[in-house]
Amino acid sequence: MTEKLHLDHAHLRDLLTAMLRIRRFEEKCFELYQSEKIRGYLHLYDGEEAVSVGVIRTLRPDDAIVATYREHGQALARGIGMNVLMAELYGKQEGCCRGRGGSMHIFDRTKRFYGGNAIVGGGLPLAVGVALGDKMQGRTSITACFFGEGAVDEGSFHESMNLASLWRLPVLFVCENNLYSMGMALERAEAEPDITRKAAGYRVTAEAVDGMDVVAVEVAAQRAVSAVRETSRPYLLECRTYRFRAHSMFDAQLYRTKQEIETWRKRDPIDRLRSWLEQSGLMHAEEINKIEAEIAAEIDAAVAFAEAGTWEPVEELERFVTMDRVPQ
Amino acid sequence: MSKKSFRQAVNEALRQEMERDPTVVLMGEDVGGGMGAPGEDDAWGGPLGVTKGLMSQFGRERVLDTPITESAFIGAAAGAALRGLRPVAELMFVDFMGVCFDQIFNQAAKFRYMFGGTAKTPLVIRTMYGAGFRAASQHSQCLYPIFTHVPGLKVVIPSSPYEAKGLLIQAIRDDDPVIFFEHKVMYDDEEDVPDDPYTIPFGEARFVREGEDVTIVAIGRMVQMASKAADALAKEGISCTVLDPRTTSPLDLQSILESVQETGRLVIVDEANPRCNIATDISAQVVEQAFESLKAPIRMVCPPHTPVPFSPALEDAFIPSPEKIAAVVRSVMASPTRQAAA
Ligand SMILES: Cc1ncc(C[n+]2csc(CCOP(=O)(O)OP(=O)(O)O)c2C)c(N)n1
Numbered sequence: 001m002t003e004k005l006h007l008d009h010a011h012l013r014d015l016l017t018a019m020l021r022i023r024r025f026e027e028k029c030f031e032l033y034q035s036e037k038i039r040g041y042l043h044l045y046d047g048e049e050a051v052s053v054g055v056i057r058t059l060r061p062d063d064a065i066v067a068t069y070r071e072h073g074q075a076l077a078r079g080i081g082m083n084v085l086m087a088e089l090y091g092k093q094e095g096c097c098r099g100r101g102g103s104m105h106i107f108d109r110t111k112r113f114y115g116g117n118a119i120v121g122g123g124l125p126l127a128v129g130v131a132l133g134d135k136m137q138g139r140t141s142i143t144a145c146f147f148g149e150g151a152v153d154e155g156s157f158h159e160s161m162n163l164a165s166l167w168r169l170p171v172l173f174v175c176e177n178n179l180y181s182m183g184m185a186l187e188r189a190e191a192e193p194d195i196t197r198k199a200a201g202y203r204v205t206a207e208a209v210d211g212m213d214v215v216a217v218e219v220a221a222q223r224a225v226s227a228v229r230e231t232s233r234p235y236l237l238e239c240r241t242y243r244f245r246a247h248s249m250f251d252a253q254l255y256r257t258k259q260e261i262e263t264w265r266k267r268d269p270i271d272r273l274r275s276w277l278e279q280s281g282l283m284h285a286e287e288i289n290k291i292e293a294e295i296a297a298e299i300d301a302a303v304a305f306a307e308a309g310t311w312e313p314v315e316e317l318e319r320f321v322t323m324d325r326v327p328q
Numbered sequence: 329m330s331k332k333s334f335r336q337a338v339n340e341a342l343r344q345e346m347e348r349d350p351t352v353v354l355m356g357e358d359v360g361g362g363m364g365a366p367g368e369d370d371a372w373g374g375p376l377g378v379t380k381g382l383m384s385q386f387g388r389e390r391v392l393d394t395p396i397t398e399s400a401f402i403g404a405a406a407g408a409a410l411r412g413l414r415p416v417a418e419l420m421f422v423d424f425m426g427v428c429f430d431q432i433f434n435q436a437a438k439f440r441y442m443f444g445g446t447a448k449t450p451l452v453i454r455t456m457y458g459a460g461f462r463a464a465s466q467h468s469q470c471l472y473p474i475f476t477h478v479p480g481l482k483v484v485i486p487s488s489p490y491e492a493k494g495l496l497i498q499a500i501r502d503d504d505p506v507i508f509f510e511h512k513v514m515y516d517d518e519e520d521v522p523d524d525p526y527t528i529p530f531g532e533a534r535f536v537r538e539g540e541d542v543t544i545v546a547i548g549r550m551v552q553m554a555s556k557a558a559d560a561l562a563k564e565g566i567s568c569t570v571l572d573p574r575t576t577s578p579l580d581l582q583s584i585l586e587s588v589q590e591t592g593r594l595v596i597v598d599e600a601n602p603r604c605n606i607a608t609d610i611s612a613q614v615v616e617q618a619f620e621s622l623k624a625p626i627r628m629v630c631p632p633h634t635p636v637p638f639s640p641a642l643e644d645a646f647i648p649s650p651e652k653i654a655a656v657v658r659s660v661m662a663s664p665t666r667q668a669a670a
Contacts, residue, residue: 039640040462091462091639102464102638118466119424120396153395154427181396183361183372189395254371255361311641321634 005219009282015057015214016277017291019049019270022073024295025082026245028303029072029089029103033249037306038089041118042103045073047212047244050269051176052077054217055144055237058225064112064134064143066127069104070176070243071116074146080108086302092309099312112141120181121154123147124173128160131169135232142170142228149238150181152198153189161202164234171234172224173204176211178243183255199236211239212267242267332521334514335378337489338454341496342379342416344525346386349414352500354382355392355401356418356454375420376456376515398424402453403431406505409451410439414500422455422471422509436505437480451505452496458511458549458599459636459647468636468643470600472547475507476576476609482506482530483577487551489519494528495574501527511549531578535587539567542657543587546572546597547606550629554597556650561657568657576606584610585618592623593660597648602630624663627656 005011026044033042045052048070056065056077067074075085080096088095089103096108104118114130117123127145134141151157152175164171175195179186187193199206205227209220217239224235242264246253253261277283332340346352360383361372373380383391394401398419405415419425425432432453439447459468475483482504486492492510499506536555539562546554551572558568569587573580588594594614598607607628614626629648637643 040464040638041467091641093639099639100465100637100642102462104464104466105638118464119426121427122466150396153397155397155399156427181357182375183358184393184395188393250375252371312637312639314641314645317637317642317645318632318634 005215005222007215012273012277012282013287013291015053015218016270016273016283016288017295018053018057018077019214019273020291021082021295021298022049022053022076023270024292024299025072025076028299030245032089032303038103039091040102041069041248043070043248044245045070045243047264047268048176048178048241049073050214050217051174051211051239051241052146054214055172055174055221055239057218058221059144060141062112062139062141064114064130064141066114066123066130066143066145067106067116068120068123068147068151069116069118070148071106071146072103075106075108075113075116078108078111078113080106080111080113082298082302083305086306087309090306090309091311092306093312094305094309121147121151121156124151124156124160125163127171127173128164128169131164131171132167135169140229142172142225144172144174146174146176148181149175149177149179149186149195150184150189152195153181158198158202161199161204161234161236165202165204168232169234170228170232172228173234173236175236175238176241177238178241180243180247180256182247182251185255195238196236204234204236206236206238208238208240211241212269212272214269214273329520329522331518332489332493334489334492334510334517335376337493337521338378338496338510339380339382340521341493341500341525342382343385345497345500346382346390348525349500351412352414352416353390353392353408354379354416354418355394355405357394357396357420359383359418360388360391360393374418376512378510378515379418398428399431402428403435405451405453406431406436406449409436409449409505410447414450414452416452416454416500419453419455421467422457423466423469425455425471432475432481432505432507433478437478439480440504441480448503449505450503452499452508453505454508454510456512457509458513459631459643460513462638462640462643463512464638465635472507472509472576473600473605473609476606477604480505481577482575483509484530484575485509485548486574487546487548487572489517490521491528491534491572491574493521494526495530497525498527498530502530509548514549528574530575531580532574533580533583534572534574535583536570536572537568539569539591541567541591542593542595542660543569543571543584543591544595544597544653544657545584545610546570547576548599550597550599550648553648553650554653557653557657560650560654566657566661579610581610581613581617584614588614588618589621592621594622594626595629595653595657595660596626597629597653599631599648602628602633605630623665624660627660629653629656
């Protein structure tokens, strides 16, 4: 598994396509929120695409993923269909959780996608348990656990790192450090703002990577995934990134300057890859336009699917609180 | 007196108490919300803008933005209360209590009793609750029954802006840990609220309206729903008392009993899940103490025993509505009148 990345045309095309799919999907979600098709809480991932795309590409289909409420990117990168994802955001029963979860609670057992999670830090202990479940049953799969740098504030981060290390569990902790937890800047929240340094206390290997560079993320993730798989020990990968949009739909973003956002936008992971591809002659505008057109069609189809979807009947409200039938 | 939203009423209560008493301090995630190095100090003012302006008025020394570290800051608020501060901690959504229950149940709630009456913990925890925001299962719970269950805690659930201001000032002046519940869909509700500070005592129910046929006890946001139901029922000739207990701990059982003795019928409306909630608690106590007065079975209007679904269709069906309340009241009126024993 430690082979070098093959930066051939097909591979780079995949990376670009995967990131563009997420960006355009999020843009559509924003629009749909304005037109009140999507309600409640919506946390968009614009700017952070390189993280989920770079990491998830290095996982096997039998590896598990645990995510947060900002998880559309992970879900798409993992291959959860855009139709069932959009239907879930609408709250329609054709969605991946029958419309009962919504944007913050995407889940798909067949993709080993163990949930969005609306509790900050709530996913980390679960990831430890998912890895424990796999390990105790002799599986060689690993668990990738995504969380924001805000989750590092929580006790659950520290307890989970310790337990995973103590029990030698194959967990890849992926910190998506976008510098802000809601309005709180990292330096104001953490006495030690270098997140990788926290791992030492738990004897966990840690590495930071430029989260705005999808190739760099992929290279680092491949190294981390190999280490986790070979040693059955946790690993902390900190991806330094930035969210281009508001925290959620209820945020005027007064805690940071427009100029700061613009500076980060210049490092847009998609623009960066695209201009590199164009300049080096690996891809031409025509091909990229074609990809854009395919994505636009896919999104239109997903919206049509969600629009045509139906509400789960009210008679079902009390189903699935606990098991329907006692197993025989 | 002027029209104020629920949000403004809470903000004003906090501001006036901070002006009056220098030991009152605020803490919570993004209560200032401008902790970005280049940004404004007082940018966010709480996730829904309730504490806006307080950081610029009182400074960072008294308005503490915390990391996402509920166990530490709720516990720190309890500890600081032991040492003479009056912290008002904001725990964004009551669902997050899961992260810091120990500091509330085992610590703050126990001090006065366990230390033989020698300790006091003047702590307020403000928190948002309730369904109707499309916020899904982990951001929509009520959970006040859990706190009501624990001796040593006071539990306050204001039903309007006027109530919110008076009860919050009372909570800040109270010497025990108080959990103060704000319904997330009520922040824009408006009514006349006095400009000067005032208090509303705990454990004194409010008679929202008085009627002869049925007593409806409603909790928090459900007071509005019950009042709407009572309006509709009045047109049909059914006259209802609507009673708002204001605090579930302490609970003004006396007022409920007196009202039931007059009407002989009781309907309780509670947005919390139906098992072991406030409705079952009141119901049990009324049966125990006023069984003779009841002309008909007590009925409870509650959501089903499920998490709160995201699906708008299911969430709407989940929440007790004025129509459901009215239907239950009608059924109580229609049930054969029991011969009062006394
Ligand atoms: C236990 C808990 N506390 C607080 C919140 C409210 N909250 C939701 S997102 C968030 C910020 C999290 O920031 P971070 O972990 O950096 O992730 P990001 O949103 O930047 O992706 C907060 C405080 C929550 N959902 N759960």
